[in-house]
Amino acid sequence: MCKKFLSIFNVLYRTHVTYLKSEQKKLLYELYKKEIPKISEHKAYSDIIKLQKHSHMLHTLNEELDIYKQLLKEIIDSKESYEERLKKNEDINQLNCHIESVTNLIIDDIILFYKSYVNQDHHLDATEIKMEITAGVGGFEAKMFSKELFHMYENFCRVRNYDYEMKEVINDEAKENKNIVLYIRGNNIYEDFYQENGIHRVQRVPINSNKVQTSTSIVFICDEKKQKDNIMKKINFSKQDLLIQTKRSGGAGGQSVNKNETCVKILHKPTNIFVEVQKTSSQIHNKNLAMQLLKDKLYNFYYELEKNNFLKEKKNQKQSADRSHKIRTYNFLHDVIIDHITNTQYSGIQNFFKGHMLIQLINKKKQVFYQNIIDQTLQYIFSLMDSQKGPLDTLSQKNNKIYK
Structure with missing residues (x-):
C-alpha cells in the first residue's frame, strides 16, 4: 500500500525530492509548536496550519520510531543482529513507510506554498522551453562545440521522451552553426534544463593546431509562454x-462634413x-x-x-x-567532464554526450534545486509569522526569487 501511494505521488508531482534535511526537520518541528498570529484571514495562514498538522504528524512518527529502535536495542546484544532485525521488523517498516508518506505530503505542501506565495513567477509548471545554443569564444571550434552540445541535448530528449523541434539555425561563412534555437516540450521541463543555462567550455587540440585551445558555447533557457503571460498582464x-x-x-467639407x-x-x-x-x-x-x-x-x-x-x-x-558563469568544462585531452555547479567529474565525453549520464547529473541537481526551494519557503513562512504584518505581497516582493 505504501509503495503504491509513493509511486502515484511521484507520477503526479515529479519533484524528485525524496528527503528532508535535518535542519529542515528542526524548522518544521519549531513550526508546528508556533502559534499562528490571528492578524489576517489570508489563505496563506490556512495553508500554514495544514503544514503544521503534517509537521506534527512527522514529529510524532519519528518519536515512535526512536522508541521502537531503542526497545529493539535493549533486547538484542549483537550489533549485526540488530541491523538485521531492524530491517525485518514489521512495525518499524510500517513506521518508515508512514514517515515517507507524510514527508512527501509535507514536500507537496511546501512546493504548493512556494508557487502560491513565495514566487508566483515560478516556472515549475512549464511544459515547453526555448533553448538557444550560441557559439562564444573560440571561432570555428566554438561553433563546432555548439553543434555537439545540440546533439547531446537531442540525445537527452530522446532518452527522457521529450518532444523537441529545431526552429532556427543561423550559419555563417565558416559553414558551421553559430546559433541553434530549439523548442523542447514535456512535463515540468524547466527544472530539467534551467541549470544548463550559462557557459559551457571545451578544451581540446584543433585539427589545424598542435596547442590546446579553450572555446565556449552559451546555452540560454527561456520559458516563452511565461514571458508572454507576463507581457499580457502588463x-x-x-x-x-x-x-x-x-x-x-476629417472630411472633404461641404455636405460631407462629419x-x-x-x-x-x-x-x-x-x-x-x-x-x-x-x-x-x-x-x-x-x-x-x-x-x-x-x-x-x-x-x-x-x-x-x-x-x-x-x-x-x-x-x-x-x-x-x-x-565566469561556467556550467561545465569538457576536457577532451583527459576525456573528462567537470560540472562546476555540483563539483563532480565524469569520465568519457562521448558517452556523456549520449544523454544517460546527463540525466543522472540533472537528477542530482534537481535534488539541490528543490532543497533550495524548501529552504526558501520555510524562511519565508517564519518571516511571515514573525513579522505579524498584514500584506503578504510586501514580503513576497522583498523575498529573493530563485528564478530569473
Missing part, C-alpha cells in the same frame, strides 16, 4: 492608465503610446478598434523591451564567457 491596463479623446473625423465626434484617440499614460482611429462612422466601433490596436502596440513594445534585456544579458555573458 497590457491588462485599467481606465486610469488611459486618456480617451474624441473629435470629428458633425459627430466619431474619431477616437487613446493615450496609454505609462508608456506614452497612443493610437487614433477614424475608420468607421460609429464612435463605439472606432473605440473598440482603437483599444485592440493599442493592445497590439503595447504587446510589441513590451516584447521588444524583454527581448532587448535578454540580448543585453546575452552580450554581457558573451564578454565574460571565458571567465
Whole structure:
C-alpha cells in the first residue's frame, strides 16, 4: 500500500525530492509548536496550519520510531543482529513507510506554498522551453562545440521522451552553426534544463593546431509562454492608465462634413503610446478598434523591451564567457567532464554526450534545486509569522526569487 501511494505521488508531482534535511526537520518541528498570529484571514495562514498538522504528524512518527529502535536495542546484544532485525521488523517498516508518506505530503505542501506565495513567477509548471545554443569564444571550434552540445541535448530528449523541434539555425561563412534555437516540450521541463543555462567550455587540440585551445558555447533557457503571460498582464491596463479623446473625423467639407465626434484617440499614460482611429462612422466601433490596436502596440513594445534585456544579458555573458558563469568544462585531452555547479567529474565525453549520464547529473541537481526551494519557503513562512504584518505581497516582493 505504501509503495503504491509513493509511486502515484511521484507520477503526479515529479519533484524528485525524496528527503528532508535535518535542519529542515528542526524548522518544521519549531513550526508546528508556533502559534499562528490571528492578524489576517489570508489563505496563506490556512495553508500554514495544514503544514503544521503534517509537521506534527512527522514529529510524532519519528518519536515512535526512536522508541521502537531503542526497545529493539535493549533486547538484542549483537550489533549485526540488530541491523538485521531492524530491517525485518514489521512495525518499524510500517513506521518508515508512514514517515515517507507524510514527508512527501509535507514536500507537496511546501512546493504548493512556494508557487502560491513565495514566487508566483515560478516556472515549475512549464511544459515547453526555448533553448538557444550560441557559439562564444573560440571561432570555428566554438561553433563546432555548439553543434555537439545540440546533439547531446537531442540525445537527452530522446532518452527522457521529450518532444523537441529545431526552429532556427543561423550559419555563417565558416559553414558551421553559430546559433541553434530549439523548442523542447514535456512535463515540468524547466527544472530539467534551467541549470544548463550559462557557459559551457571545451578544451581540446584543433585539427589545424598542435596547442590546446579553450572555446565556449552559451546555452540560454527561456520559458516563452511565461514571458508572454507576463507581457499580457502588463497590457491588462485599467481606465486610469488611459486618456480617451474624441473629435470629428476629417472630411472633404461641404455636405460631407462629419458633425459627430466619431474619431477616437487613446493615450496609454505609462508608456506614452497612443493610437487614433477614424475608420468607421460609429464612435463605439472606432473605440473598440482603437483599444485592440493599442493592445497590439503595447504587446510589441513590451516584447521588444524583454527581448532587448535578454540580448543585453546575452552580450554581457558573451564578454565574460571565458571567465565566469561556467556550467561545465569538457576536457577532451583527459576525456573528462567537470560540472562546476555540483563539483563532480565524469569520465568519457562521448558517452556523456549520449544523454544517460546527463540525466543522472540533472537528477542530482534537481535534488539541490528543490532543497533550495524548501529552504526558501520555510524562511519565508517564519518571516511571515514573525513579522505579524498584514500584506503578504510586501514580503513576497522583498523575498529573493530563485528564478530569473
